[in-house]
Amino acid sequence: MNVAKIDKLHEFIRYYPRLVVLTGAGISTASGIPDYRDAKGEWKLQQPMTFTEFTRSHHARQRYWARSALGWPLFDSAQPNEAHHALAALERLGYIKMLITQNVDRLHQCAGHEKTIDLHGRLDEVICLNCGEILPRQQLQQALIRANPSLAEIKTSFAPDGDAQLEHFDFNSMVIPECTQCEGVLKPNVVFLVRTYPGPESALVCRP
Numbered sequence: 001m002n003v004a005k006i007d008k009l010h011e012f013i014r015y016y017p018r019l020v021v022l023t024g025a026g027i028s029t030a031s032g033i034p035d036y037r038d039a040k041g042e043w044k045l046q047q048p049m050t051f052t053e054f055t056r057s058h059h060a061r062q063r064y065w066a067r068s069a070l071g072w073p074l075f076d077s078a079q080p081n082e083a084h085h086a087l088a089a090l091e092r093l094g095y096i097k098m099l100i101t102q103n104v105d106r107l108h109q110c111a112g113h114e115k116t117i118d119l120h121g122r123l124d125e126v127i128c129l130n131c132g133e134i135l136p137r138q139q140l141q142q143a144l145i146r147a148n149p150s151l152a153e154i155k156t157s158f159a160p161d162g163d164a165q166l167e168h169f170d171f172n173s174m175v176i177p178e179c180t181q182c183e184g185v186l187k188p189n190v191v192f193l194v195r196t197y198p199g200p201e202s203a204l205v206c207r208p
């Protein structure tokens with residue numbers, strides 16, 4: 001950001017000292033978490049999982065959890081960057097009253113930000129669609145690797161929602177752990193689109 005823009009931002013914050021901030025994927029790219037869309041709003045890779053597909057198709061869940069199991073360690077190790085820290089500092093100074101993020105990576109909280117709303121949920125949790133039990137994603141990760149030891153040997157690239165590109169893997173062989181309380185279907189505790197559309201207008205969302 002150039003000096004003129006920084007001056008304008010200073011002026012804006014002085015004039016509006018009780019800010020609500022909304023952040024999205026762009027703020028986390030410097031932490032190594034890619035965003036979904038390019039500058040024109042087109043999907044960079046495959047479209048993200050939809051709620052309908054996830055709940056209706058066992059094969060879709062096999063595909064999702066195989067990719068997720070590979071992408072999770074990198075996602076989990078991401079650290080907040082300067083922008084997260086700057087916003088947390090502005091909160092401590094009293095300028096930011098609330099921060100709403102579309103990101104599921106919890107990097108604002110890692111940077112020390114206190115008043116946050118995770119609009120799209122959080123990827124470090126898993127929820128049972130039957131009984132509502134919530135467990136840490138890390139716990140499921142261990143179960144995923146135990147049930148599918150071959151995944152531990154695969155190297156792949158990283159996608160935005162903590163999953164990974166995985167082309168040469170037999171998804172049919174993927175074993176998905178169930179809820180230990182009720183054997184229900186487990187879902188990452190994030191908002192999935194109900195269905196996807198070609199453009200950025202695909203904003204219909206649904207919680208479990």
Ligand SMILES: [Zn+2]
Nearest residue numbers: 128131179182
């Ligand atoms: Zn359950």
